[in-house]
Amino acid sequence: MNQFYYDAVTKMEQLGVDDEYIQGWQCGFLQNPKREEQRLTDAYEAGYGDGEEKNTENFGEWVKD
Structure with a gap:
């Protein structure tokens, strides 16, 4: 398991x-295909894009209140 991946998810x-x-x-991050279109959400798509880029800069914007 990739340590970067594990640390980011944790x-x-x-x-x-x-x-x-x-x-x-x-x-x-794992380059899996996206979900089928009717199950996509803004949060999922934002996460998918960041994961593809191996970007951990934006997830603070998705913390639930």
Whole structure:
């Protein structure tokens, strides 16, 4: 398992990031195909894009209140 991936997911979970964002980030990072269109959410798509880029800068915006 990639340590960067593990650390990023752990931090997102600890911060309370939206589950949809986390799932998107994981799928993007692992280069899995996106969900079918009717199940896409803004959080998932944002996470997917960031995961593809291996970007951990934006997930703070998706912390649930």
